Amino acid sequence: MAVATHPVHDASDLYVPRPVRILRVREEVAADVATGTKRVVTLDLDRGDLDYLPGQFLQVTAFGAGEVPISISSPGGLPGALSLTIRDNGVISGMLVASKAGDTIGVRGPFGNHFDLDAHRGRDLLFVGGGIGLAPLRGVYWQALLRRGDFGRIVLLHGSRCPGELLYSWQWTDYERQGVEILVSADRADDCWAHEEHPKRCVGLITKLFDEARIAPGRTSAFLCGPPIMIENGGRELVQRFGLAPERVLTTCERHMKCGVGKCGHCVVVDRYVCIDGPVFSYEELAALGAIEPAW
């Protein structure tokens, strides 16, 4: 897998976060104690000279608490802000989610490999994002839209636990106008969904949407991100039931990370360092790793 941009300016800075200012904060999902829904925000950062490729991640510091890996959810190579979509998963992510426009956070990176769209030129692109897993895919389909003519159909499947947790709904109309087919699912409907028939909404697991997506296996490349169980089941269905080539099913592997540069050992899966050999792996590669370590 190609090694992407080399971010490090000087070896002595390897672990030193660089301060960046938050330009805007958009609330994507409001916290809801009743449903156990965690707050999700998108932070737009003043990127400075930082450039990156879709699928890469940053090590993001909440000053005073520590650092966590967060995927970049905007397309690289463009002027404009860098976006991070972050869910309140715990202490550090919680502090990041609570930040306001004008605050300073720290970043290191970008790190990791990326989704290489060139390898899928001329093909249909199927994006499957479960919950916060849509965040790392957003930069990829956004990038694909910037070169819409290079690809066949672009289908976006997005599922979450409940309708209130679906991400980026404010952008859907715009995407549809650009020729993206969007289908969404929720494990359980809310009042609004329960009382309204909608052709593009489905109640159930995201994999239920596969049947609606009219997948042409020979010409489709799939990009899956979400909880491990979704990647496991979704990947298997796409390969076994729909006949996609396992090397055309691309996904990310999430592991706890402390350094991002292949040093601390936290992200090791079998013989790979997810932070530098991944986080993007094909289903084929993950299955091979799973032969030894089925825990992914």
Next chain:
Amino acid sequence: MSDARYWASAAALEGILDRLAAERTLIGPVRRGGDVYFRPVQRAADLCRDYVNALEPPKRWFLPTPERLARYRLPGGVSVPGGDTPRELVFFGIRSCDVAGLAQLTRFFSGETVGRPDVADGPFMARRERTTILSVVCQDPAETCMCVCCKGGPALDAGYDWQLTALTSGWLIEVGSAKGRELTTRFASSLAPAGERQLAEQAGRIAGVVESFHRHSTRRVQSMAAGRMVSQGRLPEAFWSALGERCVECGGCAFVCPTCNCFNVVDAPEAGSGVLPPAGGPEPAVPGGPVATGAEGTFERIRLRDSCQLAGFVRQYGGSYPRATCGERCRTRFFHKLSWQFVARVGTLGCTGCGRCVQVCLGGIGIDAVSQRMTDALVGAPAAAPAAKGA
């Protein structure tokens, strides 16, 4: 084998070490209580002579724990730690297994192992570059020593600046690097070219040590058979869970291992800064986990030794663990030490045979016992037999 070989009398070597101690920091084996440690000494006479190896590997001098990686003041900016150049260190008396371990750490932290020289670890490399290694060949290995199984000794072809072998009279010196050549040039008046007789004595002594392993050490790392088992994932879950039941998760095996490199990174109020987590504020979910410490004060980013045997090492948010059981974590550890996949990546086994994990493991699952169990599993012997004795 290095081509340049010299001889120095015992007095001449002591003179050289005293000169080095006067201008740099000389670190060598010293006895403290019943144990031997690598510590700075003022003069060669302070060095301990009768030791097999130090309790800890020399890695603490390259990866001190805790180590400050960055420092910041809130509200305000970030600064890199002091920027002070590390001291020039000279190690005398480090053993081949540790030289091999340090060589492995150097390839790893320089980024060479993973093919990424652009992400060299600055703090480690700065210390390594300012270190001179004068290693001493073991002639009286301990029962736990296994370097002969792991290409970790008793003598090496590379990795040192000088490799010394004690002869009946004086020392044979092999030069292994440009830094070593500088030393020979500088101390030329104290050295003589090694003669045939001295070279023959050294070769005979090393052969004798290898021979003595077979007589004295009952320990072995069964690297070939064990590597095959672990590489192909042929060991059943039950094999690993049985090991997991013996492990008490002390982390000792990784902390004493000369090749283990894993670390944790935390941001914390600077020691002595008086910044404490706000009263009634969030508690870490688990001991050592992150807490939000507030918006004012001086903080430091520190790294600490860590181990893949410990549950907290793989903990993800929400308290999920990709390797939830201790047995799965044992599998990861031994996979990293012995598998072909890692040998292909690193160039060597992840073990240099120092025997420390054998000495410290409270559960009797040092690498010798585990590789023996793997071999037994391959040939069908009862898996529990070797480690069960004395447990």
